[in-house]
Amino acid sequence: EVQLVESGGTLVKPGRSLRLSCTASGFSFGDYAMTWFRQPPGKGLEWVGFMRSRGYGGTTEYAASVKGRFVISRDDSKNIAYLQMKNLKTEDTATYYCAGGYCSGGSCYSGRLNWFDPWGQGTLVTVSS
Amino acid sequence: QSALTQPASMSGSPGQSITISCTGSSSDIGSYSLVSWYQQHPGKAPKLIIYEVTERPSGISNRFFGSKSGIWASLTISGLQAEDEADYYCCSYAGSSTYVFGSGTKVTVL
Numbered sequence: 001e002v003q004l005v006e007s008g009g010t011l012v013k014p015g016r017s018l019r020l021s022c023t024a025s026g027f028s029f030g031d032y033a034m035t036w037f038r039q040p041p042g043k044g045l046e047w048v049g050f051m052r053s054r055g056y057g058g059t060t061e062y063a064a065s066v067k068g069r070f071v072i073s074r075d076d077s078k079n080i081a082y083l084q085m086k087n088l089k090t091e092d093t094a095t096y097y098c099a100g101g102y103c104s105g106g107s108c109y110s111g112r113l114n115w116f117d118p119w120g121q122g123t124l125v126t127v128s129s
Numbered sequence: 130q131s132a133l134t135q136p137a138s139m140s141g142s143p144g145q146s147i148t149i150s151c152t153g154s155s156s157d158i159g160s161y162s163l164v165s166w167y168q169q170h171p172g173k174a175p176k177l178i179i180y181e182v183t184e185r186p187s188g189i190s191n192r193f194f195g196s197k198s199g200i201w202a203s204l205t206i207s208g209l210q211a212e213d214e215a216d217y218y219c220c221s222y223a224g225s226s227t228y229v230f231g232s233g234t235k236v237t238v239l
Contacts, residue, residue, distance in 0.1 A: 037175075044132065045167070045175065045218050047228040061226035097174060111226025115165050115180035122174055 002026035002118050006098055009123030016088055022081040022098030022120055030054060033101035033113055034074055034081035038094035039122075046094075050101050051081065056108040066092075088127045095122040133157065133202075133219055133231035140237040141209045149234045151202040151219035157229055159200040163222035166195055166204045170215045179204060206236070214238045 008020040022034065035050035049062035051072040060072050071084040081098055098120045101113035134152040141147045151158070158164055164182045167175035177186055179195035182202065192213075194205040202221070206213055219231035 044233040045169075045220075045230045047220075047230065050226075063227065099175075112161070112163055112222055113228075114163065115177055115186075116167075116220070117177040117180075117186065119174040119176070 004098055004100070004118050004120035006096060006120040006123040009096060009125045011126045011128065012088055013129050014088060014090055014127055017084070017086040018088060018125060019085070020083040020096055020098075020123055020125070022083070024079040024081070024100070027100065027118065029079040029100075030076040033103060033108065034072065035099050035101040035113070035116055036070075036072060036081075036083045037097045037099065037116075038092075038125075039097070040091075040094045043094075045097075048083070048096070050111075050113070052108060052111070056103075061111055085125070088125075090127050093125060093127045095124050097122045131229070133221060133229055135217075135219060135231040135234045137232070138235045138237065140239055141206075142239045143209055143211065145209050146205060146207040147209060147236065148203050148205045149217055149219075149236070151204070151221075151231045153200045153202070153221055153229070155200060157200075157221040157223040158197060158202050160224065161222045162197065164195070164197055164202045165220045166193075167218045167220065168215045169218065175218065209238055211238050 003025045005023045033050045033052050036048040051060045074081045099116040103113045166179035169175045182197045183195045192207045217234045223229045
């Protein structure tokens with residue numbers, strides 16, 4: 001069964017750090033650009049960033065809203081992707097989802113992902129004092 | 130990066146068709162054919178239903194149809210069913226390895 005499971009979400013104070021995990025099974029994790037999204041309560045989806053597969057350099061891209069504060073990494077030996085978040089702000093409160101980003105050939109280098117699938121069930125991060 | 134514009138809500142009776150619009154710009158939808166659509170039921174994760182503007186993943190009903198013209202993309206749901214009641218989001222590549230989502234459309238089946 002294809003599955004992504006996020007974990008690590010919790011209540012955290014502003015300015016603190018938190019690391020989320022995304023554990024994959026049932027598909028070729030190493031072939032996908034692992035991508036993070038978030039959804040504030042009652043609001044829409046926002047792309048956070050992704051890490052290319054190791055085969056395409058394993059480099060990362062981020063949304064302007066999190067660049068410099070969030071870092072995505074991956075451990076292909078364990079099929080886990082991570083989202084390290086620092087200097088958290090109240091506006092970072094959201095359900096965080098990970099998903100597999102598919103690309104092929106040269107588009108992977110340029111960051112053009114064809115689609116995002118599968119998705120995890122999400123983990124809630126609440127930033128509040 | 131501004132969010133793509135979608136109607137906040139749409140409704141239809143069972144069996145009817147509805148078309149959800151997604152308005153972007155020349156920096157996203159207008160420049161790339163990397164538009165995807167996601168269905169999200171309350172409390173659930175988003176689910177891919179359309180990719181590359183018109184393509185349906187395996188297992189997705191052919192009642193879902195995607196299209197694009199200029200800076201506008203659209204999702205048509207034909208033969209509306211109760212199970213289609215959900216939130217729908219468009220997503221587009223926006224250049225420089227970034228992505229932008231639509232504001233979301235809540236579909237109600239009357």
